[in-house]
Amino acid sequence: VCQSAVDLNCLAYDEAIMAQQDRIQQEIATTNPLVSDRQDLSVLQGEYAAEDAIYQLKIKDLHKKYSHIRKTRPDGNCFYRAFGFAHLESLLDDSKELQRFKAVAAKSKLDLVNQGFTEFTIEDFHNTFMDLIELCEKQQSLGELLSSFNDQSVSDYIVVYLRLLTSGYLQREHVFFQHFIEGGRSVKEFCQQEVEPMSKESDHIHIIALAQALNVSILVEYMDRGEGGTVNNHVFPEGSEPRIFLLYRPGHYDILYK
Template structure:
């Protein structure tokens, strides 16, 4: 009987698992748009069994405040994509905030370069970000903005730049954020491992940093299996007036509308 080293079997097993994950990601990519059309909030009720009383009660609670939802692809980039689309969509009807935000975005590249980010590396991402803001200035139809966010290359460049802004802010304020990072890592290590790479999921620390970096208030509704029939929410930064409303379900963010 031929001896097959255990290590070889493990490698083959790992490759099979990775291939399966790739297939799942491809299925997600072909079946779920990067950013969906706006839908009635009632679509959530059909995603959970009628007997799933915890989630059904929480969806009823959401209905008291929101009427619509816009879904994002569950690819690990959903927080940044949801934030980016939701805020830019709001800028189509708010020229004052658009000009403020554009000035912050324009200056942000220099801030990152001054922190040690390589200009050559970040330039294309920043240019794409600014191009999209200039598109908003022309007051296009919503379909045009949606088309940009559904274009994988444009959409991913926006996500990358928002990740860089988040990383930059975390590192600028490392004295504050260091207390929230586990595992003995520095803020810089955390950013290199958990913020800058694509497909890495986001948590409170990412949301706080991006909201403060761009001075845009974000409200997140947390829908999980916690007890009680109500949905808890948190505003970043605390006490601010929210402009972006997101729904969080474990591992995923979508956009909410009143």
């Protein structure tokens, strides 16, 4: 009897933790849109205390290069959502890149199927991705793109598809990426545990893979507690001409605008 009472207590405790996490997620959801409007970069200053010298100096440094920011919800999917929105937004006034990207995106489903992903499980995600690219082609309206990205189901489908593309690329190039994976895991295990599941945060390896899978160059500005008053950046893939600019703060990505 004793043991089952302990088990029940453990279960109740687990459920309480789950409920608390759900409440935190709900709170984040009600206060943060999935993708915000474009805001003046100066909003960052208000997020850190005036006496927080390191961050205030780094924000000043960012101001030399960027004027605006668009925030994403901190839900573990922010890199993919920020990338997806920023790139599709850039296609609204670049028809040449739109046609190139549309062709790559259209072919990408077949590449995944050839790699062993099941067609019917990825089809809906791919269709949603293509629909949004076509929306950019037809409408050329930022408002519609933004409301699509703030519709949880559409937005999450885009995130899932970008996660699948990242996973597919990592597995295709497993010989190269194996060196970067810790803990004795295979690239496939890493993808199943750290890339494909929703809400798993992204690191260099994810960014390299997605940038190369879609042939889109990404510059990430790293703002952390590191020494010096300047913000370091990194371009993926190295030496390319960046189209998209993201701000990274520990555990989170937002979109930057020049």
